[in-house]
Amino acid sequence: MTRNYLLLTPGPLSTSATVREAMMQDWCTWDKDYNEGIVMPLRRGLLEVAGLDEERYTTVLLQGSGTYCVEATIGASVGPQDKLLILANGAYGKRMAQIADYYNISYALVSLNETELITGEVARKALEEHPDTTHLSMVHSETTTGLLNHIDEVADVLKGRDITFIVDAMSSFGGVPIDIEELGIDFLISSANKCIQGVPGFGFIIARKDKMLATKGNARSLSLDIYAQWETMEQGKGKWRFTSPTHVVRAFYQALQELKEEGGIAARHHRYEENHSVLVKGMRELGFTPLLSDDKQGCIITSFYYPSQKFDFQDFYNNLKAKGYVIYPGKISEADTFRIGTIGDVYPSDIEGLLSAIRTVI
Numbered sequence: 001m002t003r004n005y006l007l008l009t010p011g012p013l014s015t016s017a018t019v020r021e022a023m024m025q026d027w028c029t030w031d032k033d034y035n036e037g038i039v040m041p042l043r044r045g046l047l048e049v050a051g052l053d054e055e056r057y058t059t060v061l062l063q064g065s066g067t068y069c070v071e072a073t074i075g076a077s078v079g080p081q082d083k084l085l086i087l088a089n090g091a092y093g094k095r096m097a098q099i100a101d102y103y104n105i106s107y108a109l110v111s112l113n114e115t116e117l118i119t120g121e122v123a124r125k126a127l128e129e130h131p132d133t134t135h136l137s138m139v140h141s142e143t144t145t146g147l148l149n150h151i152d153e154v155a156d157v158l159k160g161r162d163i164t165f166i167v168d169a170m171s172s173f174g175g176v177p178i179d180i181e182e183l184g185i186d187f188l189i190s191s192a193n194k195c196i197q198g199v200p201g202f203g204f205i206i207a208r209k210d211k212m213l214a215t216k217g218n219a220r221s222l223s224l225d226i227y228a229q230w231e232t233m234e235q236g237k238g239k240w241r242f243t244s245p246t247h248v249v250r251a252f253y254q255a256l257q258e259l260k261e262e263g264g265i266a267a268r269h270h271r272y273e274e275n276h277s278v279l280v281k282g283m284r285e286l287g288f289t290p291l292l293s294d295d296k297q298g299c300i301i302t303s304f305y306y307p308s309q310k311f312d313f314q315d316f317y318n319n320l321k322a323k324g325y326v327i328y329p330g331k332i333s334e335a336d337t338f339r340i341g342t343i344g345d346v347y348p349s350d351i352e353g354l355l356s357a358i359r360t361v362i
């Protein structure tokens with residue numbers, strides 16, 4: 001099966017042929033060969049690539065896209081007496097506040113400019129202003145722009161405080177090393193169709209086991225009750241409460257094998273870094289300027305300014321698509337930008353191909 005085009009987007013992204021082929025069988029959602037043979041090894045595999053032990057950490061898988069998991073985590077971990085502090089610098093950070101609104105959660109939103117990093121200093125100040133904070137949530141890789149926030153500095157600020165740390169690592173987990181235990185992350189959220197390079201259909205939460213247990217009875221949504229989902233998966237050895245996306249789960253199992261074969265998260269990070277640096281060097285040569293300075297920029301997705309007033313993004317997009325490359329529009333209000341993702345089954349040679357294509361359409 002040849003590709004219709006290469007997705008240079010932050011998910012769904014380009015997957016390998018072997019990941020797509022893994023979806024060619026049907027599986028029984030109640031059978032042992034699926035639950036014990038695929039779901040449980042997959043859950044263990046997630047902890048393994050994250051470098052976590054099963055005594056202290058656990059995982060739960062949940063149907064839906066990544067937002068479902070962010071909502072489920074916030075909705076089950078932040079109780080009626082708690083106070084959530086949200087540090088945001090983009091659309092995904094702000095989405096957490098929308099979730100909190102739906103749940104009538106008491107929260108404070110500290111919303112920075114979209115090109116400003118969340119640092120330790122930002123966290124320290126915000127906590128001074130909101131001393132009653134019980135939970136702090138933020139995005140690691142802010143896909144809105146491509147910013148890579150300093151979760152390590154925020155983690156330092158949180159050390160010694162009794163605050164639950166929730167990290168949306170949707171577009172970074174699997175592609176950027178994150179020492180979950182060292183950073184004291186209590187809930188880390190990601191999804192199947194980002195850096196693990198699976199296909200869309202479910203997300204997952206990696207949590208400290210005691211924090212997962214503490215969510216019992218808190219959820220205000222049946223289908224997004226992460227404790228109930230987790231308990232069923234534990235007791236039923238890989239059973240999902242409701243219909244599980246079997247083909248997607250099987251594809252994810254394959255994607256996780258391929259991550260290990262590549263050499264784990266460090267090796268994948270190295271490839272993404274290379275993709276990103278080939279892209280930025282080539283784009284600069286073609287006259288494009290990245291939105292962010294290099295010290296703020298992650299290797300996941302890069303925003304570029306429109307090169308001139310008369311630049312027509314839709315034409316540019318259509319011309320590149322006709323050559324087999326799909327890129328992404330911008331998502332910020334401050335400037336006219338477009339984005340190019342460098343994650344997925346994508347290699348430096350693919351980026352060279354994209355740059356050649358861009359050369360012919362500008």
Ligand SMILES: *Cc1c(COP(=O)(O)O)cnc(C)c1O
Pocket residue numbers: 010011065066067068092139141142143168169170171191
């Ligand atoms: C992709 C993504 C999400 C989830 O978005 P969905 O459309 O629900 O998959 C959340 N946060 C970040 C940072 C993301 O990149």
